[in-house]
Amino acid sequence: MNGTQRLYLDAYESTAGRQPAWLDALRSDAVERFRKAGFPTLRDEDWKYTNTSPIEKAGFAPAGAPGAGVRSRDLDEQAFRGLDALRATLVDGFFVSELAALDELPEGVRVCSLATALVEHAELLRAHLGPLPEGSHGYRALNAAFASDGVFVQVDDGVQLERPLHLMIAASGPGSGQTHQPRNLVLLGAGARATLIEHFVSLADEAYLLNLHTDVHMAEGSRLEHYRLQQHNLKAFHIDGLDVRLAADAVYTGHAVDLGGRLVRHELKASLDAPGAEAHLNGLYLTSGRQHVDHFTHVDHNAPGAVSREFYKGILDGRSRAVFHGRIVVHPDAQKTDSAQENKNLLLSRDAEVDTKPQLEIYADDVKCSHGATVGQIDMDSLFYLRSRGIDEKMARDLLTWAFANDVLARIGLRPIRDALERILGAALLHGHASTEVEPGQ
Amino acid sequence: MLSIKNLHATVDGKTILRGIDLEVGAGEVHAIMGPNGSGKSTLANVLAGRPGYEVTEGSVRYQGEDLLVLAPEERARKGIFLAFQYPVEIPGVSNIYLLKAALNAARVARGESELDAMDFLALVKQRLALVEMKEEFLYRAVNEGFSGGEKKRNELLQMAIIEPTLAIMDETDSGLDIDALKVVANGVNGLRDPKRSFVMVTHYQRLLDYIVPDHVHVLVAGRIAKSGDKSLALELEKEGYGRITEAANG
Ligand SMILES: Nc1ncnc2c1ncn2[C@@H]1O[C@H](COP(=O)(O)OP(=O)(O)OP(=O)(O)O)[C@@H](O)[C@H]1O
Numbered sequence A: 001m002n003g004t005q006r007l008y009l010d011a012y013e014s015t016a017g018r019q020p021a022w023l024d025a026l027r028s029d030a031v032e033r034f035r036k037a038g039f040p041t042l043r044d045e046d047w048k049y050t051n052t053s054p055i056e057k058a059g060f061a062p063a064g065a066p067g068a069g070v071r072s073r074d075l076d077e078q079a080f081r082g083l084d085a086l087r088a089t090l091v092d093g094f095f096v097s098e099l100a101a102l103d104e105l106p107e108g109v110r111v112c113s114l115a116t117a118l119v120e121h122a123e124l125l126r127a128h129l130g131p132l133p134e135g136s137h138g139y140r141a142l143n144a145a146f147a148s149d150g151v152f153v154q155v156d157d158g159v160q161l162e163r164p165l166h167l168m169i170a171a172s173g174p175g176s177g178q179t180h181q182p183r184n185l186v187l188l189g190a191g192a193r194a195t196l197i198e199h200f201v202s203l204a205d206e207a208y209l210l211n212l213h214t215d216v217h218m219a220e221g222s223r224l225e226h227y228r229l230q231q232h233n234l235k236a237f238h239i240d241g242l243d244v245r246l247a248a249d250a251v252y253t254g255h256a257v258d259l260g261g262r263l264v265r266h267e268l269k270a271s272l273d274a275p276g277a278e279a280h281l282n283g284l285y286l287t288s289g290r291q292h293v294d295h296f297t298h299v300d301h302n303a304p305g306a307v308s309r310e311f312y313k314g315i316l317d318g319r320s321r322a323v324f325h326g327r328i329v330v331h332p333d334a335q336k337t338d339s340a341q342e343n344k345n346l347l348l349s350r351d352a353e354v355d356t357k358p359q360l361e362i363y364a365d366d367v368k369c370s371h372g373a374t375v376g377q378i379d380m381d382s383l384f385y386l387r388s389r390g391i392d393e394k395m396a397r398d399l400l401t402w403a404f405a406n407d408v409l410a411r412i413g414l415r416p417i418r419d420a421l422e423r424i425l426g427a428a429l430l431h432g433h434a435s436t437e438v439e440p441g442q
Numbered sequence B: 001m002l003s004i005k006n007l008h009a010t011v012d013g014k015t016i017l018r019g020i021d022l023e024v025g026a027g028e029v030h031a032i033m034g035p036n037g038s039g040k041s042t043l044a045n046v047l048a049g050r051p052g053y054e055v056t057e058g059s060v061r062y063q064g065e066d067l068l069v070l071a072p073e074e075r076a077r078k079g080i081f082l083a084f085q086y087p088v089e090i091p092g093v094s095n096i097y098l099l100k101a102a103l104n105a106a107r108v109a110r111g112e113s114e115l116d117a118m119d120f121l122a123l124v125k126q127r128l129a130l131v132e133m134k135e136e137f138l139y140r141a142v143n144e145g146f147s148g149g150e151k152k153r154n155e156l157l158q159m160a161i162i163e164p165t166l167a168i169m170d171e172t173d174s175g176l177d178i179d180a181l182k183v184v185a186n187g188v189n190g191l192r193d194p195k196r197s198f199v200m201v202t203h204y205q206r207l208l209d210y211i212v213p214d215h216v217h218v219l220v221a222g223r224i225a226k227s228g229d230k231s232l233a234l235e236l237e238k239e240g241y242g243r244i245t246e247a248a249n250g
């Protein structure tokens, strides 16, 4: 056992016994799991390309309370121009009511802190915060052991949440400990609809670890549009697990955009549990310097006639590294599965590196499954074509890089988010040329 | 305008051009014909400055200047335009953006001001009509999903907007239906000007019925094996390349 593991275990002792008995039992199982599993290493098949030892070395103490002094104003700067959204905010992993704007919640929608929900909706939470899955890794166990707060979202049967919910997940800076471990729970009733924008931001230039877990339960025919915009500072560590369970005809659409972070690991598990369920997973990662972004996706086709799409693109510069692991399991009775996976990477520098690995396990015979992965440089023919039209080489390269990313942005339905991303990517990739001039199909 | 002397060039270490001599005067239209693989596109690419096409001997002067030291974009800004035999698809970049960037690069190089959005759109619409293309093509990504003929028209549209001084057209007529062929011919004829020259690579005499060339050259195995006036094209149409190829190899 190393010092960091001890640090967490000691911190755990001081928080044990504060929750309802059922939850404390889960937490103590989780801490046992953590004690046994420790932190993942490169020897673990699923962590082969992502070395988390810098996190261990940093030895971030768990935060016990949200950092003080975060004002609404600080967060307004992060808002999306032209987006009329509800707001909930986690600071250092804790829900801060003063930083929420939830007064106009429609009938049939509840958004509150997980801590509040544990009191007010104890039975519901007990039903949804189950035990750790078999074989959970140390970070997941740690989250389950510590999580006492986060955000709880519930949309009742047939209710549409018209305004998107902008969930800020902010790190305040030094002072309150540096491991933030929120747990979020999203429950959509039959036919319910919602748009959730998860937005990871750093309010200071300090290192920290966000170790997050989110469960999304989608009942029959529900729809969730889920944006995850990661804009941590370049010192931050991010590890998160997202489990989405879909009932019949439920449609989940996710857009994960990574712009910041030093070391980022996203684990996404989509369980398509009934016919007609659809998971559309889109991703874009932009890395440079020594950034490392890892997408570990796992789509479980548990029932016949479900659809899954994965479309992840990355642009890597400097000595950065990206990992894409796309596991798709088609279980024996999941006939008529329709699944496609694509991962494309553009390397802007010789020292950037990508490991991309599709992993298809197909146990049914009447299925349509495709996958493809590419890692390449700027296309020389396209570059020459643009230059032959009088566009200088630098600009032509920027333009082609932008065009590569634009493909993912084109899938983003929520205009203010897309506009914001166009501005950000335009600044990062076009070096001053307005992106609105570039985008096709205005 | 363009003076090519004893031009030798290699592609990936393989010698393709073996001593080309060609003089193109202002206002002239030259047709280049020749069998598949004889080096026509290689010549066009060398003139446009494609990386990887290495000139090992000879010279190319354009408007009195050494062309070969210039980057592709510099050549473009000096008025050289290559209509590609196989235009590339560029997903994510809109046609209208490319047109605007290309036109403004050319205008700035000519000492003119950039066009504002209104004037630009007016010009583009007028040129669209000239090449008989629908406006929707402006907002699609460059050549993405275009049919073969649409790609060729799009090359022509770019040319009509940029108004180059020397247009090199590499088989712009291939794969076009008869109506489209007339569109290409009208486009070129509409741009003919005492100060503007054309080098047209083609396999078909048919195009030359509509665009009457001043000179016709036959490229064989990296050399110009024969030159003549428009009657040479008619001759080739009847007799094929057989005799010229034999003479060139013999
Ligand atoms: N990258 C390359 N490596 C090796 N050989 C090449 C390369 N590119 C072109 N060539 C060869 O150079 C020769 C001339 O090609 P080019 O495209 O110039 O012919 P062309 O006259 O335009 O033919 P076509 O009428 O079919 O268009 C061909 O034999 C071709 O295979």
Ligand SMILES: [Mg+2]
Residues within 6 Å of the ligand: B040, B041, B042, B085, B170
């Ligand atoms: Mg050719």
